[in-house]
Amino acid sequence: xxxxxxxxxxxxxxxxxxxxxxxxxxxxxxxxxxxxxxxxxxxxxxxxxxxxxxxxxxxxxxxxxxxxxxxxxxxxxxxxxxxxxxxxxxxxxxxxxxxxxxxxxxxxxxxxxxxxxxxxxxxxxxxxxxxxxxxxxxxxxxxxxxxxxxxxxxxxxxxxxxxxxxxxxxxxxxxxxxxxxxxxxxxxxxxxxxxxxxxxxxxxxxxxxxxxxxxxxxxxxxxxxxxxxxxxxxxxxxxxxxxxxxxxxxxxxxxxxxxxxxxxxxxxxxxxxxxxxxxxxxxxxxxxxxxxxxxxxxxxxxxxxxxxxxxxxxxxxxxxxxxxxxxxxxxxxxxxxxxxxxxxxxxxxxxxxxxxxxxxxxxxxxxxxxxxxxxxxxxxxxxxxxxxxxxxxxxxxxxxxxxxxxxxxxxxxxxxxxxxxxxxxxxxxxxxxx
Amino acid sequence: xxxxxxxxxxxxxxxxxxxxxxxxxxxxxxxxxxxxxxxxxxxxxxxxxxxxxxxxxxxxxxxxxxxxxxxxxxxxxxxxxxxxxxxxxxxxxxxxxxxxxxxxxxxxxxxxxxxxxxxxxxxxxxxxxxxxxxxxxxxx
Numbered sequence: 001x002x003x004x005x006x007x008x009x010x011x012x013x014x015x016x017x018x019x020x021x022x023x024x025x026x027x028x029x030x031x032x033x034x035x036x037x038x039x040x041x042x043x044x045x046x047x048x049x050x051x052x053x054x055x056x057x058x059x060x061x062x063x064x065x066x067x068x069x070x071x072x073x074x075x076x077x078x079x080x081x082x083x084x085x086x087x088x089x090x091x092x093x094x095x096x097x098x099x100x101x102x103x104x105x106x107x108x109x110x111x112x113x114x115x116x117x118x119x120x121x122x123x124x125x126x127x128x129x130x131x132x133x134x135x136x137x138x139x140x141x142x143x144x145x146x147x148x149x150x151x152x153x154x155x156x157x158x159x160x161x162x163x164x165x166x167x168x169x170x171x172x173x174x175x176x177x178x179x180x181x182x183x184x185x186x187x188x189x190x191x192x193x194x195x196x197x198x199x200x201x202x203x204x205x206x207x208x209x210x211x212x213x214x215x216x217x218x219x220x221x222x223x224x225x226x227x228x229x230x231x232x233x234x235x236x237x238x239x240x241x242x243x244x245x246x247x248x249x250x251x252x253x254x255x256x257x258x259x260x261x262x263x264x265x266x267x268x269x270x271x272x273x274x275x276x277x278x279x280x281x282x283x284x285x286x287x288x289x290x291x292x293x294x295x296x297x298x299x300x301x302x303x304x305x306x307x308x309x310x311x312x313x314x315x316x317x318x319x320x321x322x323x324x325x326x327x328x329x330x331x332x333x334x335x336x337x338x339x340x341x342x343x344x345x346x347x348x349x350x351x352x353x354x355x356x357x358x359x360x361x362x363x364x365x366x367x368x369x370x371x372x373x374x375x376x377x378x379x380x381x382x383x384x385x386x387x388x389x390x391x392x393x394x395x396x397x398x399x400x401x402x403x404x405x406x407x408x409x410x411x412x413x414x415x416x417x418x419x420x421x422x423x424x425x426x427x428x429x430x431x432x433x434x
Numbered sequence: 435x436x437x438x439x440x441x442x443x444x445x446x447x448x449x450x451x452x453x454x455x456x457x458x459x460x461x462x463x464x465x466x467x468x469x470x471x472x473x474x475x476x477x478x479x480x481x482x483x484x485x486x487x488x489x490x491x492x493x494x495x496x497x498x499x500x501x502x503x504x505x506x507x508x509x510x511x512x513x514x515x516x517x518x519x520x521x522x523x524x525x526x527x528x529x530x531x532x533x534x535x536x537x538x539x540x541x542x543x544x545x546x547x548x549x550x551x552x553x554x555x556x557x558x559x560x561x562x563x564x565x566x567x568x569x570x571x572x573x574x
Binding site for chain 2: 029032033035036037038058059062079082157158159162174175176177178179180191193194231232260261381403406407
C-alpha cells in the first residue's frame, strides 16, 4: 500500500543524512510514525516537552548486557530514537524542556532512593542540560516558564499538560510519547495529524452542568465525571460553572485525562476556541447530551473515595499536578503556626521554579515548620514513593486518587485541600461532600 | 481453504508478517500504569484482561488509552520479549501508532469487518502488515 505522506525538500534532506546520522534516524522514526497514523505531512514545531534519554536502572542494565553500552548516547539512540545503532547525540534543534523525573534531587533519601539511583539521575540530568534541554522537571511546564500561546504547534508528553496546552491555552499538541518528542527535538517536526488540524478540534459531546461548580475540588470532580462519560472525545461544557482560574483548569483537565483520556475540552465563553457554543462545535451536532447534576456529583465523590475505609490518615499528598505558587501560599496559610499530628506526613510536590518562589516568600519555611515537606521533580505516583509505613493517604487531586491506590496498594481519601490539611493536623479524615 | 477461515482487509500501520493465537478484548488498554512491561500482563484494576499476558499473542482490541507513557511501556515489553506478536485494532491515536512503531509489531487497522466481532480469543490469526490483510482461522 502506498504511503500518503509527502515530504518537503528540507525533510528529505534530513532523511538523506545531510544533517547527520542522529537527525536522519530521528526523521526515519517520525516517518514510520506519520505513516502509521496515516498523516499526509509534517508540521514544524519549536516547542517540545519530553523525557529525552531518561534511563531507569532497568534500561541501564538492559543496554549494558545487550549493547555493551548504557551511556546517555546509547539509551537515547537505541530507546528514544529506536535507531538500532549508537550515535553521538547532538544538541536539541528546538526549544524544549524536560518533564518530571523520578526523584527529588535534595530529599531523595527521605523518599527511599539509593545513592546509585540519585547519582544516575544526576548524570542523566547533566547530559540533558548539556544538549540544550531545559531542566524544568515538572508535569506543569506552563508554570515553570514554558507557556505556549494560541495556535502554537507543540509536541508535548504528559496527559495533564497536553490537555492544559490544548484547552486552556489554545495551543496545539497531540499526546506525544517519549520517542516522538525525542525525535522532534532533533528535527523540529511532528506529524500534522489530530489536534494540529482545525477539523479535529471541534466538540463532540455536550455537557450541561446543573449543579454549581466553583471550588478546585468541584472542578476536579467535574473533570473526573466528564472523562468517564466522554472517554477520548471532546466535551463542550456549559451551565453553572464559575470562572476557573489556573488551578481549577489544572485539576479539571488532569482528572478528565485520567478517567477518560480527554486531550481537549471547550468551555463556552471561557476557553479560547469556544467564544460561542456554535463555534465550539463547528457545524456539527453533538453526538450526545450529558448532564452533570447533584446525583452525578455525589456518585463521582463516592467513586473517588471508594478505596478508603480507615479514617486514620498517615499521609497527605498535595501537588498533583505540581502545585502552583497560589496553592503553596494556600497550604502555608492553612499550616501557619500549627503542627502535624505525630505520625502524619505531608508532602507537597511542585516544580523547582515554583519552589524557588515559595522559598523566597517563606511558604516553604512555614510548611516545613509545621512538619510538612516541599519536594520537586516527581510525585508519589511517578516516583512510586510514600513515607515509610503509609497505609492511608488523603489527596486533593482526582488524578492522583485514580492512580495511587491501584499502583501502591493503599487506601485513598479524596477531598478539598482544607480537608487534606486538616487530616494531616488531626490524623483523621473528616472530609465530606458539602 | 476451509469454510472456517475469514479474511479481513484493512490498512497497514506497521509492516511485516506474524501469526499466533488471538487475545481479544472489547476494552481499550492503558500502557504506563496499565500493563507490566516485564511480563506483558494487563494490571489495570477493573480491566477484563487483568492478570492475562499478551506476550506472543495477536492482540485484538479497540485501541490505546491513558498516559503518554503508552509507547514507552510497550517498547519496554518488546525489550523483555513480552510484546504481542501482532496487533489488530479499530481506533487510531498517537499512543497506539507510536507504540506499534517502536514495538516493530505487524499491525493493521481500518478493517472492512469489525475484528472485535469476527475474532475470538483462541482463534489462529495471521497478520500481513504490509498488505493490511488479517486471516482468521476459527478455533471451532
